[in-house]
Amino acid sequence: MTKWRAPWLSRVGPTRLKMELKLSPDESDFQREIGKFVDRAFPIAIRERPSAADEAYWHRAVANEGWTAVEWPVEFGGPGWNPIQIYLWYRVILQANCPVADYCGLQLVGPLLQRFGGRSDTSQHLEGIRKHTHVWGNAVFFDASATVLATGAGENFLLHGETPCFSTSVKFDRALVLAKTHNAYSLFLVDLNLAGIALTQTKSAPDIFSLAFDQVQIEALGLVGEIDKGIDHLIYLVTSFESIAIVVHLQVALSNLRRLTALKGMEASMEKRLADLEIELKALEATGLRSILSAGREKLPIVSIKGRSLAGRIRDSFIDVLGYYSLPYETGVEGSNEPVLTSPDFQPNFRQLEYLPGCPQDFRQDLVAKTLLGL
Structure with missing residues (x-):
């Protein structure tokens, strides 16, 4: 049960908005059990800079417990947790800097797939996501940079064009692609091992790729839902599914920012900015919990949109505090005997901001604008 406390107001200095989440004894026990599991599967000694093997072990351990898809219904492999348990799960694993999940999948x-199905074996795709045997990329970009065309009908489609693709892993082998078909858009499940597909990492960010198709033949089994209904399917998704995970990502990032600010002796210059961020994040937390508790009600993706806006402001604050130590890549000049500028101690601070769940931001904002305008 969530209980609000009115903050003490002061004429000097910023005020703090406090919210306490009162846990029942069962919920406290649940949180302790999750903490014990995390300590076993992802020990403290490896949390700062985990290796690829450490991350793979974590994903296997979570899958073996049946906890990969904590927000899925039981009939599709979810653990049957209530919203507070889901919130506690995210809070524990993100505070421990555990590897991020495959949010696209x-x-x-x-x-x-759970709502609209597909012509292919839906259960096989869902099992691959739960067991982390397949990792998905998100090529659902509804803008001028996405020019993928799907021609044909019946048994096969041909994909041609190029689109940005986002993934939480550089080793993803599947992609959800929004392509132009006939007079509208359709969604396709694409195996990236097919001939004619070129995947290259962009220079702008380590998680954004360029996905190019050169007359790639896709079986009609890869179509999600109905032809020409891709946008309608995405609208259903963003108006019926909101994840509290984005709020927990930001809570952990803001906590890291406050700790780093104290470490650098910048409390005085950053206090007002931190207080403003904390107040807005507390309000977003309450909104997020209300959203996931209101099952069955259509809602706009306000939590995701506001969360991504806050993420940008927190990231900017990290850059202001870290200066040149906020450089994203730990690479040096060939032949140089000087150390690189990035600091291993500071890099985990950005981890909670790298992979935020949900659809592309522009798509969500476009949906909200059209809905509010009645278009």
């Missing part, structure tokens, strides 16, 4: 592909 869990929060885009999975829910879409």
Whole structure:
């Protein structure tokens, strides 16, 4: 049960908005059990800079417990947790800096297949997501940079064009693609091992890729839902599914920012900015909990949109505090005998801001604008 406390107001200095989440004894026990599991599967000694093997072990351990898809219904492999348990799960694993999940698979592909199905074996795709045997990329970009065309009908489609693609892993082998078909858009499940597909990492960010198709033949089994209904399917998704995970990502990032500010002796210059961020994040937390508790009600993706806006402001604050230590890549000049500028001690601070769940931000904002305008 969530209980609000009115903050003490002061004429000097910023005020703090306090919210306490009162846990029942069962919920406290649940949180302790999750903490014990995390300590076993992802020990403290490896949390700062985990290796690829450490991350793979974590994903296997979570899958073995049946906890990969904590927000899925039981009939599709979810653990049957209530919203508070889901919130506690995210809070514990993100505070421990555990590897991020495959958000495209869990929060885009999975829910879409559960609602609309596909011509292919839906259960096989869902099992691959739960067991982390397949990792998905998100190529659902509804803008001028996405020019993928799907021609044909019946048994096969041909994909041609190029689109940005986002993924939480550089080793993803599947992609959810929004392509132009006939007079509208359709969604396709694409195996990236097919001939004619070129995947290259962009220079702008380590998680954004360029996905190019050169007359790639896709079986009609890869179509999600109905032809020409891709936008309608995405609208259903973003108006019926909101994840509290984005709020927990920001809570952990803001906590890291406050700790780093104290470490650098910048409390005085950053206090007002931190207080403003904390107040807005507390309000977003309450909104997020209300949102996931209001099952069955259509809602706009306000939590995701506001959360991404806050993420940008927190990231900017990290850059202001870290200066040149906020450089994203730990690479040096060939032949140089000087150390690189990035600091291993500071890099985990950005981890909670790298992979935020949900659809592309522009798509969500466009949906909200059209809905409010009645278009």
